[in-house]
Amino acid sequence: MNIPNSSTAPAAGEYAGDEVSAIVLDPGYSSTRAGFAGEDVPKSVCPSFYGQRDTDSGLHYAFGENAIHNPQDRLDIKNYWGSDGIVEDWDVATKLWEYAITDRLTGAKATDPTKNGLNDGNTNGDSMDVDIEALENNEKPLEESPLLITEPGWNSAKAREKYIEIAMEDWGAPAFFLQKTGVLAAFASGKASGIIIDVGASHTSVTPVLDGMVLRKGVQKSPLAGNFISNQIRQIFKQSSPEIPLTPHYLVKSKTQVDAGSPAQAAYKTFANPPTDSFRFNEEERVLTEFKESVVEVWPGPGRFSNGNNEEIARNTPGRPFEMPDGWNQVFSSERFRAAEGLFDASAALTSDTSPRPKDEHTIPRLVQAAVQQVDADQRPMLLANIVVTGGSTLLYKFNERLNYEINAIYPSTRNKLIAPGSVVERKYASWIGGSILASLGSFHQLWISRKEYEEHGAGIVEKRCR
């Protein structure tokens, strides 16, 4: 329900935000967020994972939650992001973004007139005209909405040009702007300056922002983020004895209650054509997400988890039970602290043949240190007083306590302040919300890159205008 509060809501004419109805697109590794500017939460959140089916009649893509969790023969689950945090598969990214926008925001394109049954009755010449008209209308899904896309702080110049090309050429957007996630996350918390710590799915980044501008050389990123924690959990499962089986939901028909630690006694499903490994991996990830939400805890300090008798203390705290989709269950006591410890202490990370020990400089405290290092000394206290924490993986239990401890340990003499929105939505979608705020500001209108400017200067204009 939308009950405007008379004390806060500006009059309709006061700011021009409503009139443009810009769309804000915030693609991330785990989910892609899209929504109308001026709203407080993205209306469309769709997974960045997509299904790809290689059938005899060619490649078929499946987008959205409904499509990718259905066990199907030869359905591969992929992601369009590259391992370096830059979009890799542009074709699919374009399609998926378009899906995210059209499915929940602007409405699906009208189905092809030859198929929708409209013209079943009349096969005369009239319908042909309609076809062409409809096709022309269909071609550009975003013709009436300016588009603001967020990008990671380390995006390459080439990738940035690609964004505007997609928006202008493929979607026919009338205006476009590109902004870095770090800046927008700061805006979402009402800050123009600060250090933004963003722990997402594939990457952790630390971005120093001064007066709404990213200090490019200060941007730090590392692969120690949500997916890293998932891998750590997998290793915990593997290394425990007996090995903990990880069975995703789709394999289980019904489960039976068993005693803690005893083998599962579930009825399993059988598939004539078993789904692909990538499908299984993605479904396992969902179980791991649940594990992260309900079991994993960050050692809150003081000291590292491996220090002194911290491990002993952890062992004496009550454990947390977890039940697998097949009914296997156990209490996790001190192990649950271990999964996320690698984010802060590289030496504590579990290693195996496939996952080597993470680099020391990739841990969050070292990233912050490196980022602050790049800032003028007299700006540092100001930045450290505005440390914005965002990203889904920061929702780990006691994450902020630990981060606070670590930062105070590095900078004991400054007044360090963590700004972490309490609301989960604000934490997860901070950069989208920042984009929503920015794009609805009346004063932002002069910053849009208009279609005309794009046609005049070409894709290179992003480098000049979106800094």
Add this chain to the structure above:
Amino acid sequence: MPPFKDDQIIIIAPGSETTVAQLGLPESFTPGKVRFRSRMFPAEKAGEFEPYKIRRKNEKSNGLSNDDAEEEKKPATEGEDDEIIWEEDRISEEGAIWPIEEGRIVDWPCFFALITHVYNTLNPPFHTAILLITQPAWTPREHEKLTQFFFEKFKTPAFGLMDAALATTWAYGVHTATVVDVGKNKTDVTAISEFIPQTQGRVVSLPGCGGEAFTAGLLSKLKTKGFNRDMCEQLKRSQICEILPLGSVLPGTGVAQEKDVITNPASAASTGATGSGPAGAATIGNIPRGPGVDTEVGEETAAEENEGVLDVASIVAGGKMNEYLAKKEKEKQDKALAKKKGAPAPDAANRQARLPNSRREKATFLYTDHALLDTLKNMDLGTQGLADAKSALNEVTGKQAQDHAENGDPTSATEANGTGEGSSGGPKTGSIKREIEVGTERFLSDSDGTLEKIAAAVHRSISSVDEVQKRSDLWDSLIICGNGSRLKGFKDALLQTLSSKYLISPSSATMFTSEIPSNISTPAGTGANTPQPQLGPHGGSQVNPLLFAATAGQNLHLTSHGGNPLMAGMSQNTHSSHGQTPTNIKVVKPPEYFPEWKEVGFDEAAFLGAQVAAKVIFVVDQGQSKGYMTRPDYNDQGPQGIHDYSL
């Protein structure tokens, strides 16, 4: 003085199959007064639509005419025959366009025509506010389009939109719920937390999971017996079609079997072909076929009979009606003869009849044969001939119909699904009814795992609610609604599927963590270090039952602890926001204080919720809460303003 009175409000709830509407709010809320099939027929002029099928009366050209509307159009446009009389066929649905598919509006001109038809049927006075129930699949841009249409076409003084799932929670009077809306060909799952629908993870229009899926399931089982889609649809709506609880045994099987075997014999027996689901396909062949498992005795003859019985329409069309009627007559006589003899057969039949449906091997339902009627109409029989043929073919005499009514046959169902008119009366006079017998296939409508898909969607939807601590409340308040969920046994089966797959049982290791040595070693797979004594399935816990009872503040459940996963307070997870869900799955009890709704059930609760909401936003609070957009608002802000007003 409220801006609108109770009788100046229109509520419209469009759906893929049925559109419900009502003018005015009665003193006590009743189910929607006017029901429309959500379809229109293309009119003569392209882009225009008619609410009923228009067919030519006294047609000369045989057979051809039932092909398409196109055929009928030609003579009219050429204007060569002035004697053509057009008649509205209010029952046939041939060539209809259904503007809403899977909850999405796919054909806007047709949809607008439908809404216009609805509006004109209601024929409201000028000063009437409109509340439209929106499907979750409609996007904000589409909301704007609708707003524009309503203001500019109907010049309505006030217009509001309300989300279907939200409306459902209003009906139930709860602020937090998970609404599972099973529609015609889709299911929406919406988690609503404190009146706010969670847009993230909302399962919108899960394709292929609706009433249609069950019809298709029945069809795949019964195709070999000569059933067509329409028959399966009506079978599904009849009382005898049911989804049995998991693990129950099909009647006639005799031997208790394992759960997963149950679906198989029938699919093997009835089709002998590949099952429709992958699981079915995989398991076919593992099961011994042939009589004894699930095949009915005398199936072959039944099938032969059915062949003859079921294809009446084609027989009639083929001009063999008289032979068929003669045969039918003979059968009737045979039956009568058998009855006179007083053979033991009726006894057995009676015994069968007295059993509850789920125990009966075979059951019959009334089938209203539209196809046959269509064929007859196209055969140019003349009024008298038509009537004769009808009465000859109509097997169900008044008495039989009554019997069926007593059996709990679907008088209410036909009413609720009444076609065309919206005049919800009894069975239509013009229709031809026949009795059809089906075997245990009627319990197997969920053959390709639709229930599991819906259950997975519910789990996914709740699991993606961001605030972890809200999830447990959402699991505690499920609302299963939508006309697709009318299928008997569906709700229970869905709940069962959810519990058997997703319910988290209290872990035996943490009943009382403080009493367990903190360094509990990982138990060996043998369970050797599980403490004694064994009590129930969870004998491992070292819980002092008295202590437990004291802390849980409940009566002593000495024997049941651990055995009852639904018992409140058992969950270790309640001590913090972190914990797995669901530890408990419950459905919300429907409200008690709407007697009219109670009779027909709360499957269309969204409409009730809209009535409540309409009362609140249009009448009670005098427009204070801005739950609707007024005409001046629209003039100021245009269609885009609707987002500030809708619920």
